[in-house]
Amino acid sequence: MAKATPDVALRAAPELQPPDVFRLLVDSVTDYAIFMLDPAGLICTWNSGAERMKGYPAKEIIGKHFSVFYTAPDLALDKPNYELKLAMQDGRFEDEGWRVRKDGSRFWANVVITRICDKQGRHLGFGKITRDLSERRQSELRYRLLIEGVIDYAIFSMDPTGRITSWNVGAERLKGYKAEEIIGKHFSNFYTPEDRASELPRRVLETAAANGHFEGEGWRVRKDGTRFWASVVVTALRDEAGNLYGFSKVTRDNTERKKLMDELQRHSEELELQVREREESNAELESFAYSVSHDLRAPLRAIAGFAQALQEDCAAGLDETGRDYLHEITSATARMNALVQDLLDYGRVSRINMPLESVKLADVVAEAIRQAQQGDDGMLQVDVPSDICIYAQSQVLTQVLLNLLSNAFKFQRKGVKPEVRISAEVKERRVRLSVSDNGIGIAPQHQERIWQVFERLHDRDAFPGTGIGLAIVRRAVTRMHGSCGVESQINKGSTFWIEFPVASEGSLEAKN
Amino acid sequence: MTDSPVLLVEDDPADVRLIQRAFKKLARELRVIRLSNGDEVVAYLSGEAPYENRVAHPLPCVVLLDIKLPRRSGFEVLEWIRRQRSGLNRLPIVMLTSSRHSADINRAFDLGANSYLSKPSIPGDLEKMLAQVESYWMRLNEPPDLQGGIAKAFRDRNV
Numbered sequence: 133m134a135k136a137t138p139d140v141a142l143r144a145a146p147e148l149q150p151p152d153v154f155r156l157l158v159d160s161v162t163d164y165a166i167f168m169l170d171p172a173g174l175i176c177t178w179n180s181g182a183e184r185m186k187g188y189p190a191k192e193i194i195g196k197h198f199s200v201f202y203t204a205p206d207l208a209l210d211k212p213n214y215e216l217k218l219a220m221q222d223g224r225f226e227d228e229g230w231r232v233r234k235d236g237s238r239f240w241a242n243v244v245i246t247r248i249c250d251k252q253g254r255h256l257g258f259g260k261i262t263r264d265l266s267e268r269r270q271s272e273l274r275y276r277l278l279i280e281g282v283i284d285y286a287i288f289s290m291d292p293t294g295r296i297t298s299w300n301v302g303a304e305r306l307k308g309y310k311a312e313e314i315i316g317k318h319f320s321n322f323y324t325p326e327d328r329a330s331e332l333p334r335r336v337l338e339t340a341a342a343n344g345h346f347e348g349e350g351w352r353v354r355k356d357g358t359r360f361w362a363s364v365v366v367t368a369l370r371d372e373a374g375n376l377y378g379f380s381k382v383t384r385d386n387t388e389r390k391k392l393m394d395e396l397q398r399h400s401e402e403l404e405l406q407v408r409e410r411e412e413s414n415a416e417l418e419s420f421a422y423s424v425s426h427d428l429r430a431p432l433r434a435i436a437g438f439a440q441a442l443q444e445d446c447a448a449g450l451d452e453t454g455r456d457y458l459h460e461i462t463s464a465t466a467r468m469n470a471l472v473q474d475l476l477d478y479g480r481v482s483r484i485n486m487p488l489e490s491v492k493l494a495d496v497v498a499e500a501i502r503q504a505q506q507g508d509d510g511m512l513q514v515d516v517p518s519d520i521c522i523y524a525q526s527q528v529l530t531q532v533l534l535n536l537l538s539n540a541f542k543f544q545r546k547g548v549k550p551e552v553r554i555s556a557e558v559k560e561r562r563v564r565l566s567v568s569d570n571g572i573g574i575a576p577q578h579q580e581r582i583w584q585v586f587e588r589l590h591d592r593d594a595f596p597g598t599g600i601g602l603a604i605v606r607r608a609v610t611r612m613h614g615s616c617g618v619e620s621q622i623n624k625g626s627t628f629w630i631e632f633p634v635a636s637e638g639s640l641e642a643k644n
Numbered sequence: 645m646t647d648s649p650v651l652l653v654e655d656d657p658a659d660v661r662l663i664q665r666a667f668k669k670l671a672r673e674l675r676v677i678r679l680s681n682g683d684e685v686v687a688y689l690s691g692e693a694p695y696e697n698r699v700a701h702p703l704p705c706v707v708l709l710d711i712k713l714p715r716r717s718g719f720e721v722l723e724w725i726r727r728q729r730s731g732l733n734r735l736p737i738v739m740l741t742s743s744r745h746s747a748d749i750n751r752a753f754d755l756g757a758n759s760y761l762s763k764p765s766i767p768g769d770l771e772k773m774l775a776q777v778e779s780y781w782m783r784l785n786e787p788p789d790l791q792g793g794i795a796k797a798f799r800d801r802n803v
Binding site: 427429430431432433434436437438439440441465466469 | 656765766768
């Protein structure tokens, strides 16, 4: 029965005996240098791979000591004999390092030396297999140079316990340690005493080992004791079998960013504080307004009420002067009431939450006219297209219009038939709503003052009022992202206008 | 039409006089009970001393309730009344106050007020308002049973 390939080979070439077959096999291998050493380290055999790799033909090298392949520094350390000693002792020795060719050039070699004994256990010598790893070595080297050259990041590796095994320029620059000072030391040296006390370094490695990596930020300590804000990524390094053989750690100095973030945080906290303070002062204002409307108006109501009761119940006991005084009391309370109400309105318009929505201008105008109870006597002309919308709060806008309308009808010239016109036009995506009258007009020097609270231009007898109406208009319009103004000529009339961005023009634009 | 009195809860004596005067000007004689703080209202409605005698101190058909009161605010009185389970919780309550704050208005209705009126600043308007209160709450409105109803209803539901 035929057994395996060697038998087949033997049948094909019956003149060959098994040792010859293996010799041919070894000889033909070109990618590995395979040769034998005697117990003293002298070369006994030589294959074509060895010739190719090291440059010596067999006749030149056989009988020489294998130390010819070693570099001068390795020879100084007596490395060849040391390797044989270890191979003798353990049966096998493996190493990677520089070796020298016949022409003096170097190559990066993986070397395996195996002790060879016969069946009786007598030591015959050593088998040596050498592989040229120069190419792999080159790419690793390039990679290492790349990492070593990175200066903005500290990149280093650690063994599984956290001892540093490599160190790049960036690490030196960032942490202040030179490679020779820090390699072999534990990476917890970079942590603050607090973090070391809480065993953060241990937890970092545990997390990286468990999850593959660890990412974090925190204060780290340089060699000189100064601190920097570090952004850290630790990655577990595992071989193909999954065994942890160390960690890589990439650290970036984010101190500047941290400072900016802290600054930002501080600013936002300050802002929050200010908002809170403002809310508190708003709440105080609110309660002030509340007591104004509730407590201060109560006595006013009593004065007015009893004045009326006096007039109705005791009229017989009052003469003309008494009734006249009573009339003064009543009108003064009415005025004060109006003042309080206007002040409250002004305060409310300044403070209330004012959600803006698309409002049809014509609807608001109609509502204001209805509330003003004007318009059916022919003095009021309205020219507002039905399809203009603006973003506003409709009650507040109604109040604004009401104030403008009331002014337009109030400040009339004696003996002139009042004419008031409300009109709207759209220009450059803005709506201007104008309320024009043919009244007394406002002198140019007064046209700014009229918007102030309690600002009045006329005697109370001629034109009653609190002097707050236009202040409310301005405040409300501003809060609704609009603007307002006046054009006026003495004894001709005034045009007050308010202006807002268009919400939707509908068919208005299509018509033109 | 009901003969039950109006309960006026008001601490401002000037307002009390003006309101009473306005009621007097109505076409018919009307009984107005006046209490000036929240604790008194609770004592009166629950028939505690010195209000044990229901003949001398009958339950009202409507309460005119101010918000700002000494000791127990109008809101607290309102909450207390609506918490009762004797039928008293059905008592019609009209807030009559000088506050026109939307927060107050909303809170009053949230707590179960039936109406919210703000005291008019023009004297004649107060008389008109109270005339309407009388006509609506004492003549148009069907008064609820204020005694014993809810407990029975609860029992029935929970059987």
